[in-house]
Amino acid sequence: MPELPEVETIRQSLTSYLQGLTIEGCQVTLPKLVKNMAADDFMAQLKGRTIREIGRRGKYLIFKLSRGYTLVVHLRMTGQLRFCASDVPRPAHTHVVLEFSPDKELRYTDTRQFGAWFLAPDGEIGRVAGIDRLGVEPLSPEFTVEQLGTMLSLRRGKIKAVLLNQHIVAGIGNIYADEALFAAGIHPERVASTLTPRELAALHFALQALLTRAIELRGTSVRDYVDGSGLRGNFQTELKVYGRTDGLCRLCDTPLLRLVVAGRSTHLCPHCQI
DNA sequence: CGGTGCCTGCTG
DNA sequence: CAGCAGGCACCG
Numbered sequence: 326m327p328e329l330p331e332v333e334t335i336r337q338s339l340t341s342y343l344q345g346l347t348i349e350g351c352q353v354t355l356p357k358l359v360k361n362m363a364a365d366d367f368m369a370q371l372k373g374r375t376i377r378e379i380g381r382r383g384k385y386l387i388f389k390l391s392r393g394y395t396l397v398v399h400l401r402m403t404g405q406l407r408f409c410a411s412d413v414p415r416p417a418h419t420h421v422v423l424e425f426s427p428d429k430e431l432r433y434t435d436t437r438q439f440g441a442w443f444l445a446p447d448g449e450i451g452r453v454a455g456i457d458r459l460g461v462e463p464l465s466p467e468f469t470v471e472q473l474g475t476m477l478s479l480r481r482g483k484i485k486a487v488l489l490n491q492h493i494v495a496g497i498g499n500i501y502a503d504e505a506l507f508a509a510g511i512h513p514e515r516v517a518s519t520l521t522p523r524e525l526a527a528l529h530f531a532l533q534a535l536l537t538r539a540i541e542l543r544g545t546s547v548r549d550y551v552d553g554s555g556l557r558g559n560f561q562t563e564l565k566v567y568g569r570t571d572g573l574c575r576l577c578d579t580p581l582l583r584l585v586v587a588g589r590s591t592h593l594c595p596h597c598q599i
Numbered sequence: 600c601g602g603t604g605c606c607t608g609c610t611g
Numbered sequence: 612c613a614g615c616a617g618g619c620a621c622c623g
Contacts, residue, residue: 403616
């Protein structure tokens with residue numbers, strides 16, 4: 326479900342609720358979500374720990390806990406984290422609950438059950454959760470045109486597949502890949518190593534501008550996405566190609582195209598993107 | 600690299 | 612009823 330802007334919005338909203346709170350209890354009712362230990366051990370380890378701060382890396386949420394442990398959550402397609410009063414009925418597909426005093430809960434719902442939870446000592450969590458192998462953060466100073474050019478010059482795959490590869494740039498998913506390629510005028514099936522310097526600059530600019538704007542608008546809510554208090558985002562109103570199958574290009578009125586690239590539904594303007 | 604599986608629910 | 616869904620790991 327969520328890509329970098331959505332996970333960042335969830336991080337911000339949860340921070341305001343959870344920072345400094347102590348986990349009074351934990352219930353896991355879908356044990357397979359906990360990837361690196363038995364669910365019973367997970368619940369026992371979490372109880373009594375305080376949430377110091379909440380971070381993000383790519384599409385991963387990172388909860389720094391007291392006494393040297395870190396909790397990592399990946400929402401995959403349909404995971405949601407919502408903080409609310411304990412007496413509000415729990416929605417369907419609630420698989421993990423963290424309890425706080427007085428009478429508040431963090432609920433994890435996940436219709437498709439693809440999510441992933443990890444708990445480990447601070448020094449091990451990166452390797453355990455796979456965060457160590459992520460590529461550059463696209464909104465960090467380390468993400469430069471030169472660096473993007475170097476990475477893409479080594480890739481023989483299609484540019485869309487490369488953008489979706491979390492080991493190269495972290496946090497881009499299907500929506501922002503399609504939108505960035507449209508904004509940069511690049512066809513999603515172009516071989517990554519063949520982009521011109523002008524195209525590299527346009528793609529770098531488009532990625533940073535889109536992700537920044539999408540965070541400002543608190544994410545894109547096409548289907549399931551909501552933030553930590555259940556609020557939808559607003560970036561869907563600014564989508565130029567994603568999900569606009571049968572629509573016309575907003576720049577040139579050409580009918581938009583839908584292809585499958587890298588196994589994913591892909592939206593583009595065949596006139597503007599070459 | 601492409602193809603498939605993981606799951607459930609919604610849409611046409 | 613088939614097809615599709617904002618992700619990712621695994622297979623050959």
